[in-house]
Amino acid sequence: MVKSWANLGVDLHVEPTGTGVRRGLTDALRDAVRTGRLAPGTRLPSSRTLAADLGIARNTVADAYADLVAEGWLTARQGSGTRVAERAVVPPADTTPPRRLHGRPTYDLVPGTPDLAAFPRTEWLKAARRAFTAAPYQALGYGDPRGRVELRTALAAYLSRVRGVRADPEHILISAGISSGLRLIGAVLRARGAQDIAVESYGLTAHWQILDEAGLRTRPLPFDELGTEPGRLTDESAVLLTPAHQFPMGLPLRHERRAAVVDWARRTGGLVLEDDYDGEFRYDRQPIGALQGLDPDQVVYLGTASKSLAPGLRLAWMVLPPSLVEEVAKAKGGIDTCGVLDQLTLAEFITSGAYDRHVRSARLRYRRRRDTLVDALAQHAPDVHVTGIAAGFHAVLSLPPGTEHSVVQAAAWQGLALHTLSFYRHEHALADPLDALVVGYGTPPDHAWTGAVEALCRVLP
Amino acid sequence: MVKSWANLGVDLHVEPTGTGVRRGLTDALRDAVRTGRLAPGTRLPSSRTLAADLGIARNTVADAYADLVAEGWLTARQGSGTRVAERAVVPPADTTPPRRLHGRPTYDLVPGTPDLAAFPRTEWLKAARRAFTAAPYQALGYGDPRGRVELRTALAAYLSRVRGVRADPEHILISAGISSGLRLIGAVLRARGAQDIAVESYGLTAHWQILDEAGLRTRPLPFDELGTEPGRLTDESAVLLTPAHQFPMGLPLRHERRAAVVDWARRTGGLVLEDDYDGEFRYDRQPIGALQGLDPDQVVYLGTASKSLAPGLRLAWMVLPPSLVEEVAKAKGGIDTCGVLDQLTLAEFITSGAYDRHVRSARLRYRRRRDTLVDALAQHAPDVHVTGIAAGFHAVLSLPPGTEHSVVQAAAWQGLALHTLSFYRHEHALADPLDALVVGYGTPPDHAWTGAVEALCRVLP
Numbered sequence: 076m077v078k079s080w081a082n083l084g085v086d087l088h089v090e091p092t093g094t095g096v097r098r099g100l101t102d103a104l105r106d107a108v109r110t111g112r113l114a115p116g117t118r119l120p121s122s123r124t125l126a127a128d129l130g131i132a133r134n135t136v137a138d139a140y141a142d143l144v145a146e147g148w149l150t151a152r153q154g155s156g157t158r159v160a161e162r163a164v165v166p167p168a169d170t171t172p173p174r175r176l177h178g179r180p181t182y183d184l185v186p187g188t189p190d191l192a193a194f195p196r197t198e199w200l201k202a203a204r205r206a207f208t209a210a211p212y213q214a215l216g217y218g219d220p221r222g223r224v225e226l227r228t229a230l231a232a233y234l235s236r237v238r239g240v241r242a243d244p245e246h247i248l249i250s251a252g253i254s255s256g257l258r259l260i261g262a263v264l265r266a267r268g269a270q271d272i273a274v275e276s277y278g279l280t281a282h283w284q285i286l287d288e289a290g291l292r293t294r295p296l297p298f299d300e301l302g303t304e305p306g307r308l309t310d311e312s313a314v315l316l317t318p319a320h321q322f323p324m325g326l327p328l329r330h331e332r333r334a335a336v337v338d339w340a341r342r343t344g345g346l347v348l349e350d351d352y353d354g355e356f357r358y359d360r361q362p363i364g365a366l367q368g369l370d371p372d373q374v375v376y377l378g379t380a381s382k383s384l385a386p387g388l389r390l391a392w393m394v395l396p397p398s399l400v401e402e403v404a405k406a407k408g409g410i411d412t413c414g415v416l417d418q419l420t421l422a423e424f425i426t427s428g429a430y431d432r433h434v435r436s437a438r439l440r441y442r443r444r445r446d447t448l449v450d451a452l453a454q455h456a457p458d459v460h461v462t463g464i465a466a467g468f469h470a471v472l473s474l475p476p477g478t479e480h481s482v483v484q485a486a487a488w489q490g491l492a493l494h495t496l497s498f499y500r501h502e503h504a505l506a507d508p509l510d511a512l513v514v515g516y517g518t519p520p521d522h523a524w525t526g527a528v529e530a531l532c533r534v535l536p
Numbered sequence: 537m538v539k540s541w542a543n544l545g546v547d548l549h550v551e552p553t554g555t556g557v558r559r560g561l562t563d564a565l566r567d568a569v570r571t572g573r574l575a576p577g578t579r580l581p582s583s584r585t586l587a588a589d590l591g592i593a594r595n596t597v598a599d600a601y602a603d604l605v606a607e608g609w610l611t612a613r614q615g616s617g618t619r620v621a622e623r624a625v626v627p628p629a630d631t632t633p634p635r636r637l638h639g640r641p642t643y644d645l646v647p648g649t650p651d652l653a654a655f656p657r658t659e660w661l662k663a664a665r666r667a668f669t670a671a672p673y674q675a676l677g678y679g680d681p682r683g684r685v686e687l688r689t690a691l692a693a694y695l696s697r698v699r700g701v702r703a704d705p706e707h708i709l710i711s712a713g714i715s716s717g718l719r720l721i722g723a724v725l726r727a728r729g730a731q732d733i734a735v736e737s738y739g740l741t742a743h744w745q746i747l748d749e750a751g752l753r754t755r756p757l758p759f760d761e762l763g764t765e766p767g768r769l770t771d772e773s774a775v776l777l778t779p780a781h782q783f784p785m786g787l788p789l790r791h792e793r794r795a796a797v798v799d800w801a802r803r804t805g806g807l808v809l810e811d812d813y814d815g816e817f818r819y820d821r822q823p824i825g826a827l828q829g830l831d832p833d834q835v836v837y838l839g840t841a842s843k844s845l846a847p848g849l850r851l852a853w854m855v856l857p858p859s860l861v862e863e864v865a866k867a868k869g870g871i872d873t874c875g876v877l878d879q880l881t882l883a884e885f886i887t888s889g890a891y892d893r894h895v896r897s898a899r900l901r902y903r904r905r906r907d908t909l910v911d912a913l914a915q916h917a918p919d920v921h922v923t924g925i926a927a928g929f930h931a932v933l934s935l936p937p938g939t940e941h942s943v944v945q946a947a948a949w950q951g952l953a954l955h956t957l958s959f960y961r962h963e964h965a966l967a968d969p970l971d972a973l974v975v976g977y978g979t980p981p982d983h984a985w986t987g988a989v990e991a992l993c994r995v996l997p
């Protein structure tokens with residue numbers, strides 16, 4: 076029983092639909108009954124037990140139960156406790172699977188998405204008009220698997236200037252997001268006979284899963300107080316890293332460790348996959364150049380418009396070692412799979428300088444948000460330690476040991492969506508576990524930012 | 537030696553860069569030397585032999601050789617014939633692989649691409665502005681793996697009205713082209729344990745290859761004078777068909793054979809993959825409705841904007857049996873991989889009626905082209921039999937037996953790019969081989985159409 080309630084808790088965390096605790100719990104329980112996750116006749120835990128498990132007041136649970144009994148979803152009888160009603164509402168008779176509910180939290184602090192409300196729509200449409208008017212009609216046909224040459228050319232110049240990447244348009248390949256790029260690289264590595272790939276102890280589960288589906292076993296590197304420790308790299312085919320800004324811990328890869336990674340790659344022929352997801356956003360010092368500049372023959376540089384502009388564009392890029400280009404293009408199916416119009420528009424957006432202007436303005440906005448966040452935490456949550464704030468648009472909030480679970484539950488009741496650090500921890504991580512939150516400060520639109528910070532401070536110990 | 541010249545011939549066929557025969561041959565030979573396909577010192581065949589092999593005048597070959605000797609690419613000495621010069625130009629010393637040459641033929645009659653010069657740019661940009669202005673900012677985030685709901689809703693209504701598809705937006709999934717969709721279905725079938733898939737004896741090699749890469753063996757169905765014969769379907773997991781307009785033969789699947797396919801699917805639980813690539817373009821009678829309408833639980837309907845608008849949009853759609861939706865969405869990686877802006881724009885383009893207007897105008901244009909082509913062939917090439925002209929924008933030209941090779945070579949020298957029927961024939965096809973061309977009449981822009989038809993008539997027997 077405890078396990079099923081923990082699961083329910085996770086569902087609530089992901090999809091809270093109300094703002095108050097009572098309302099949130101009532102909605103979540105109703106939803107669980109309606110969709111059949113709680114079967115008719117199931118006995119619910121006592122209000123005391125559930126309240127303790129969720130870290131909320133017993134009266135709140137009792138009130139939520141009473142609401143649902145009144146609505147007919149639950150039944151309450153002396154001696155048999157509270158149960159899911161037997162005449163549970165039948166799902167519609169058609170074959171439509173139950174629609175996934177996309178209830179939005181009041182404040183979304185899950186990291187990974189930039190401020191979409193600030194997407195430069197007018198500038199983008201202007202660039203689209205210019206690009207589309209200038210393009211030859213042949214551009215609308217089936218294209219080069221590497222993507223449009225206009226975009227590859229614009230990116231080569233931009234990445235060289237801003238990130239120190241040594242890029243030739245011939246070796247750039249456009250993909251629908253970094254994850255699509257990783258899928259291609261994974262397929263190529265596997266086809267070459269690779270079996271293992273080193274990853275960081277903290278990172279994106281989705282990326283590890285893509286590599287896993289490609290048939291590669293992910294082996295985490297140790298993570299210490301200085302960040303990822305590449306010293307144990309041996310016979311892996313490749314290593315996936317976030318050198319400029321470890322995700323989600325926020326540290327850059329230290330100078331001597333950068334060198335060690337490149338040395339390993341040269342010595343063994345291994346490939347370095349450099350995920351430079353938010354390299355443009357750095358606040359307190361000079362940007363850290365791309366590792367790729369150290370050895371373009373051993374490093375695949377992966378960048379994306381998902382953080383600098385919007386994930387919905389589905390545009391990312393890889394700068395490949397020359398020897399990999401053909402294989403990756405072949406893995407892509409030999410044709411371009413990204414829309415030409417957005418590629419032409421992004422090329423125009425970059426070469427016209429609009430991209431630089433947008434990045435500068437976004438950098439200022441995120442920096443202001445970060446400063447508000449750090450100040451508010453210092454004032455209202457002195458026991459919370461903030462790290463990883465020199466770059467990007469997320470921070471790691473270390474919590475007093477043992478408080479993580481209750482903070483997450485309280486956040487759910489407050490309508491705050493956020494992730495714990497454990498969400499980003501590899502199952503075989505070589506790192507001491509840590510009670511912590513990963514708080515993204517990109518997503519809330521400007522008008523909601525103050526409210527989001529206040530709500531966050533309310534749930535912290 | 538003969539083999540290497542045949543290969544060279546194929547290269548010329550694909551990438552002729554000049555208009556005249558002599559120019560075309562000269563360019564092709566120069567290119568072969570420059571890129572190293574013809575190594576230094578290689579002895580070339582005599583002008584008489586090459587002329588006979590290519591079906592052109594001996595003087596033309598002699599002139600081309602003389603040009604290249606003058607340019608220093610070849611050497612000619614009494615007694616040792618014509619050879620590739622020893623001091624062959626060294627490729628640049630950097631690691632850049634030789635750039636693929638994309639020389640364009642004068643007239644492109646390869647089927648599969650619509651008239652890109654007629655893409656409705658102004659209307660599209662207007663729709664983009666309207667759609668983009670109306671979209672909530674959240675639309676720019678990571679999206680539903682099925683694609684934007686606005687587009688799925690617009691497509692459900694459109695496909696139901698125009699193609700008789702029974703579609704619910706919940707069961708539609710957007711993909712980057714029909715080939716991307718097939719890749720997903722192939723992965724799902726394989727994961728379910730499927731090993732074989734039936735295909736037509738004629739079709740797209742690229743599609744068979746995708747299924748093959750997914751781990752499915754393609755088994756062709758017999759093809760007779762009435763078209764594809766599905767009577768031999770047995771225990772295959774699925775069958776891939778082009779029921780409305782067999783590609784490239786141009787016949788519709790006959791009524792009783794449509795019924796037989798659906799009966800087979802119901803009896804065995806097999807899946808029908810209905811590739812409806814150009815269902816909108818039908819000239820001489822009522823459009824043939826989609827097979828999917830007969831049984832939405834057994835048929836995957838695949839449609840695309842690649843023929844009706846432009847391949848560069850990289851937008852296609854699948855209407856899936858409800859039971860397949862989750863698996864296919866998962867195979868897509870759980871996130872949307874197509875750009876949101878184009879999806880929103882296409883939705884607006886469809887609902888505003890601009891799509892209907894564009895299709896009507898394109899249909900008229902292709903019909904006029906088809907009529908010109910048929911008239912010209914009747915007049916100038918009476919031995920050529922034209923079929924498959926009731927729909928789409930390609931035709932099959934049956935040639936007198938034994939003439940196919942020389943026609944293709946003559947076409948290459950004329951700067952005409954076209955494909956033979958054998959290019960679309962499955963290696964295990966159950967059909968009598970046929971000397972024929974598949975001529976696409978979508979690609980040339982309007983101003984070039986007359987010239988293209990004249991050039992075609994010149995190379996036909």
